[in-house]
Amino acid sequence: MMPAAVVASHHRRVRRRGSAAQLATVDCEAEPSQRLDALIRRTQCHSNQLDDVPRAFFALRKLKELRLDHNMLTSVSPALGWLTTLNKLWVRVCLRCAGLPSDLYYHVQLCSNRLSVLPREIGCLRNLEFLSLTRNELVALPAEVGLLEDLQCLYLSHNRLAWLPLEMEQLSPSAYVSVFANPMPLSASLLTANARTRLCDIVALSTHIGAIRHRAGTICIALQELGLPALVTLDIVDAAIHNNVRMAAKWDLIVAVKHFHDR
Numbered sequence: 001m002m003p004a005a006v007v008a009s010h011h012r013r014v015r016r017r018g019s020a021a022q023l024a025t026v027d028c029e030a031e032p033s034q035r036l037d038a039l040i041r042r043t044q045c046h047s048n049q050l051d052d053v054p055r056a057f058f059a060l061r062k063l064k065e066l067r068l069d070h071n072m073l074t075s076v077s078p079a080l081g082w083l084t085t086l087n088k089l090w091v092r093v094c095l096r097c098a099g100l101p102s103d104l105y106y107h108v109q110l111c112s113n114r115l116s117v118l119p120r121e122i123g124c125l126r127n128l129e130f131l132s133l134t135r136n137e138l139v140a141l142p143a144e145v146g147l148l149e150d151l152q153c154l155y156l157s158h159n160r161l162a163w164l165p166l167e168m169e170q171l172s173p174s175a176y177v178s179v180f181a182n183p184m185p186l187s188a189s190l191l192t193a194n195a196r197t198r199l200c201d202i203v204a205l206s207t208h209i210g211a212i213r214h215r216a217g218t219i220c221i222a223l224q225e226l227g228l229p230a231l232v233t234l235d236i237v238d239a240a241i242h243n244n245v246r247m248a249a250k251w252d253l254i255v256a257v258k259h260f261h262d263r
Contacts, residue, residue, distance in 0.1 A: 058082050069132075073113040081121025116160075123147035134158050134178075143214040146170035156195075157181045163208040166215050166241065169199050204242045209249040212241050216250065220257040230254050 050071040057066065058079040066083065115136040122131075123144025129152045138159040145154075146167030154177045161182040171177070177195040184191065185205055190198055203211050216237045223233050233254050234247075 053077060053080075055079065069113070071113050073115055074137075075115065075117055076119055078119040078121045080119055081124035084124055084126065118142055118145075120144045126150065129153070131155070140210055141165055141168075143167040151175055154178070154196075163206040163211040164195070164199065164202055165210065166203050166212050168196075169203075171196060200242070205244055207244055207246060209245050209253060212237075212243050212245060212250075213253060215241055216253055217257060220254050221261070224258065224261045230258060233258075 050068065050073060053068065053073065053076060055077070057063070058077065060083070063083050113136050115133065115138055118133065118138065118141060120142040121144070122142060123146075125148065127150060128148050129150050131148070131151060131153070132155040134155045135158040138156070138161055141156075141161065141164060143165045144167075146165065147170065148154075149170065149172060151171055152175055154171070154175065156177065156179050158181040161179065162184055164179070164184075168177070173196070175196045177199075179195045179202075180191045182191070184202070185207065186202060190201060195202060206212075209216075219237055219240055220233055223236065228236075230251070234250060237250060237254070
């Protein structure tokens with residue numbers, strides 16, 4: 001339950017000390033109403049010691065901004081996908097997108113935490129325009145990131161990403177994606193440039209099967225009814241997706257799909 005004290009004003013700071021989550025402050029902004037879950041628009045929980053996101057926040061179905069940067073989060077619940085009206089998600093220090101007016105910022109900031117995994121449900125946040133995940137411990141991104149068609153800025157710097165999913169090509173061609181300070185097998189020029197404009201090059205140079213797993217798996221499943229030999233399927237995948245993934249990794253994927261289909 002959200003603190004009842006929030007009902008009394010448009011903007012009220014509620015202090016909770018000594019809780020299990022070590023939450024020091026919660027800032028909530030809402031219109032006067034008897035139903036907070038329907039009208040709270042903005043919640044700030046940054047710079048606390050949160051190691052988990054309070055489940056009550058996922059019931060705020062009209063929430064547009066959730067700030068969780070500078071905490072100790074190691075994961076985010078799949079329930080994040082319930083917040084379909086969310087425009088801004090903060091998980092790091094707020095970074096401004098050059099050239100974009102402040103009233104266009106629909107953010108999700110999760111920077112400066114300890115996130116190693118982003119839930120697939122991030123793809124449900126179709127209104128998202130700004131997503132900052134810098135200075136976390138991410139080793140992979142879900143393919144569902146590619147569903148964020150309105151996304152204008154995606155900050156991924158200072159993580160542990162060695163590859164990007166091919167599905168990110170579905171992002172807007174005008175989107176800005178930052179990937180510097182990640183262990184990708186790329187030249188300095190590629191790492192510092194807008195990764196959205198060089199996404200095909202980045203995927204082509206990636207050696208990790210994760211970069212093409214979703215697309216290659218979809219192709220393999222579609223070909224199963226033809227009963228093609230695995231080697232033929234492998235040739236088709238290579239022809240369809242320009243990649244530098246080890247042959248053994250692609251073979252394992254194709255065999256896994258075939259065995260699953262034959263069960």
